[in-house]
Amino acid sequence: xxxxxxxxxxxxxxxxxxxxxxxxxxxxxxxxxxxxxxxxxxxxxxxxxxxxxxxxxxxxxxxxxxxxxxxxxxxxxxxxxxxxxxxxxxxxxxxxxxxxxxxxxxxxxxxxxxxxxxxxxxxxxxxxxxxxxxxxxxxxxxxxxxxxxxxxxxxxxxxxxxxxxxxxxxxxxxxxxxxxxxxxxxxxxxxxxxxxxxxxxxxxxxxxxxxxxxxxxxxxxxxxxxxxxxxxxxxxxxxxxxxxxxxxxxxxxxxxxxxxxxxxxxxxxxxxxxxxxxxxxxxxxxxxxxxxxxxxxxxxxxxxxxxxxxxxxxxxxxxxxxxxxxxxxxxxxxxxxxxxxxxxxxxxxxxxxxxxxxxxxxxxxxxxxxxxxxxxxxxxxxxxxxxxxxxxxxxxxxxxxxxxxxxxxxxxxxxxxxxxxxx
Numbered sequence: 001x002x003x004x005x006x007x008x009x010x011x012x013x014x015x016x017x018x019x020x021x022x023x024x025x026x027x028x029x030x031x032x033x034x035x036x037x038x039x040x041x042x043x044x045x046x047x048x049x050x051x052x053x054x055x056x057x058x059x060x061x062x063x064x065x066x067x068x069x070x071x072x073x074x075x076x077x078x079x080x081x082x083x084x085x086x087x088x089x090x091x092x093x094x095x096x097x098x099x100x101x102x103x104x105x106x107x108x109x110x111x112x113x114x115x116x117x118x119x120x121x122x123x124x125x126x127x128x129x130x131x132x133x134x135x136x137x138x139x140x141x142x143x144x145x146x147x148x149x150x151x152x153x154x155x156x157x158x159x160x161x162x163x164x165x166x167x168x169x170x171x172x173x174x175x176x177x178x179x180x181x182x183x184x185x186x187x188x189x190x191x192x193x194x195x196x197x198x199x200x201x202x203x204x205x206x207x208x209x210x211x212x213x214x215x216x217x218x219x220x221x222x223x224x225x226x227x228x229x230x231x232x233x234x235x236x237x238x239x240x241x242x243x244x245x246x247x248x249x250x251x252x253x254x255x256x257x258x259x260x261x262x263x264x265x266x267x268x269x270x271x272x273x274x275x276x277x278x279x280x281x282x283x284x285x286x287x288x289x290x291x292x293x294x295x296x297x298x299x300x301x302x303x304x305x306x307x308x309x310x311x312x313x314x315x316x317x318x319x320x321x322x323x324x325x326x327x328x329x330x331x332x333x334x335x336x337x338x339x340x341x342x343x344x345x346x347x348x349x350x351x352x353x354x355x356x357x358x359x360x361x362x363x364x365x366x367x368x369x370x371x372x373x374x375x376x377x378x379x380x381x382x383x384x385x386x387x388x389x390x391x392x393x394x395x396x397x398x399x400x401x402x403x404x405x406x407x408x409x410x411x412x413x414x415x416x417x418x419x420x421x422x423x
Contacts, residue, residue: 006029006031006129007030007162007163007164007340007344008030008032008033008161008163008164009030009031009033009162009165009166009336010032010033010160010161010162010164010165011032011033011034011035011166012035012139012165012167012174013035013036013167013168013169013170013173013175013308013310014034014035014036014038014041014118014135015043015114015168015308015325016043016048016110016113016114016325016326017168017307017308017309017322017325017326017328018034018036018166018168018169018308019114019117019118019121020057020058020061020325020326020330021166021307021328021332021333022034022121022131023061023117023120023121023131023329024057024061024330024332024333024334025128025333025336025337026121026126026127026128026129026131027062027127027128027333027337028128028333028334028336028337029129030128030337031129031132032121032131033131033132033133033134033160033162034121034131034132034134035134035139035154035160036133036134036135036136036137037136037138037139038135038136039135039136040135041114041118041133041135042114043110043111043113043114044110044111045110045111045196046109046194046196046239046241047107047108047109047196047230047232047237047239047241048108048109048110048113048322049105049106049107049217049230049323050104050107050108050113050322050323050326051105051319051320051323051403051404052104052105052404052405053103053327053404053407054320054322054323054326054327055067055105055106056101056102056407057326057327057407057408058117058326059103060330060409061117061120061330062120063116063120066116066119067108067113070108070109070112070113070116070233071104071106071107071108072108072215072230072231072232072233072234072235073093073094073104073107073215074093074217075093075094075214075215076090076091076092076093076214076216076217077089077093077216077217077219078090078216078219079218079219079220079221079388080219080220080221080271081220081221081222081385082220082222082223082270082271083269083270083271085220085271085274088221088385088388089385089388089389089391093217097404101404101405105217107217107230107231107239109232109233118133121133134154134158134160136156137154137155137156138154138155138174139152139153139169139175140153140154140155140174142165142175142179142304143159144302144304147302148163148303148341149161149162149163150164150165150302150303150304152165152175163303163341164303164305164336164344165304166305166307167179167305167306167307168307168308168325169310170308170310170313171185171291171293171310171313173309173310173311175304175306175310176306176310179301179304181298181301184293184294185291185292185293185313186293187246187251187289187290187291188246188291188292188370189246190244190245190290190315191243191244191246191247191250191251191287191288191289192241192243192287193243193244193258193262193263193266194239194286194288195242195263195281195282195284195285195286196237196239196240196281196282196284197240197277197278197280197281198238198280198282199231199236199238201280202238202277203235205280207273207276208273208280211231211277212231212235215230215235216230217230218230219373220270220271221373221381221385222267222270222374223374223375223376223377224245224374224376225242225245225266225267226242226243226374227243227270227274228240228241228242229241238277240263240277240278240281241316242263242267242278243316243373246289247287250287250288250289251289253289254288254289254291255286255288255289256286256287257285257286257287258285258286258287259285260278260279260282260285262285263278263285264278264279290315291313292313292314292315292363292366292367293309293311293312293313295312295360295363295364296311296312296356297356297357299351299352300348300351302345303344303345303348305332305351305352307325307329308322308325308328309321311356311359312324312356312360312362312363314359314362314363314366315366315367315369317365317366317367317369317370317373318365318366318369318403320362320366320403324358324359324362327355327358327408328351328355330409331351331354331355331408331409332348332351334409334410334411335347335348335350335351336351354408355408358408362403365403372384
């Protein structure tokens with residue numbers, strides 16, 4: 001049973017993971033403050049996928065109607081061969097997923113999803129104490145002279161005191177460093193081009209019109225690289241993520257602007273439809289170095305804990321980075337919301353115990369898919385494609401059953417908020 005005593009939690013990081021944690025803890029009656037280093041709260045202009053496991057968390061937070069207003073629903077996941085675009089695998093989504101997993105597979109513009117969660121944090125009519133938000137609040141020091149009251153000190157000198165401090169500040173987490181956790185970052189050798197292509201340009205060209213005729217999530221497999229694309233905002237944009245070998249400049253700088261020509265050139269020799277699609281990208285193309293973290297169960301120290309990329313950053317080959325952060329958020333809120341102050345450290349320990357193994361499995365699966373997606377043409381590639389054509393279930397590297405099923409939560413009431421009932 002949740003405690004009637006409300007205590008204070010500081011969340012460092014106002015991205016999707018941090019805000020989901022803030023909202024989930026608000027729902028449990030905790031008083032939450034979010035510190036965001038950027039001058040304004042928001043997300044980058046890009047798409048995001050929420051598979052059933054993440055959708056289930058968001059629905060459980062009472063967001064269904066708001067999500068239905070902003071989502072785009074793909075009807076299939078299609079896997080294509082690089083050279084000729086032939087379909088080597090098709091997974092039904094849409095109603096099939098909702099029937100099988102009692103939660104949807106939806107696409108969003110990241111900024112839209114971020115805004116929905118932020119609005120719920122700040123809405124005075126929502127249950128629980130309104131979340132306090134501070135922007136332009138870069139944390140530079142942790143004062144733990146009183147272990148029971150960790151203090152986040154910002155660059156401006158402001159001190160934020162709480163009973164618990166959560167580092168949800170991304171792959172280059174300052175909280176992680178200040179906590180003294182091991183540096184587990186690993187460079188993948190790859191980078192991702194990201195772009196939003198105007199849907200009207202896609203629809204106007206007969207060579208790409210097929211992308212708007214039926215909404216799908218598409219993965220193209222090729223030697224040393226792959227390409228993902230799907231529609232967001234009901235066809236306003238085609239979201240593109242293209243993973244390729246990394247350049248020295250991007251590896252050093254992490255993020256650099258890129259050109260449409262560079263994006264197209266990265267897929268020279270691929271099916272003509274790829275160039276027709278990518279050539280429509282405008283000036284907002286960027287390249288991001290792909291780093292991840294080694295599996296590591298050390299997510300807490302006293303009353304300071306980590307969440308999301310700060311503790312289990314993963315490669316994008318399972319499209320689960322934000323989704324796993326949302327699962328973290330729900331479990332953290334469940335544990336903290338069930339104890340009084342004297343039980344906080346035990347609650348954080350249980351949060352880590354419940355999440356570290358599973359998140360580590362997703363990290364591992366994402367890393368394995370890096371090789372699986374990028375096989376050169378040959379016997380292994382043909383074996384992979386044969387599996388995809390036959391369909392896959394169970395414990396296959398290409399199966400989603402283990403990832404999309406169930407809930408990370410113990411609360412039986414949470415199941416009542418799954419898709420069929422979450423009105």
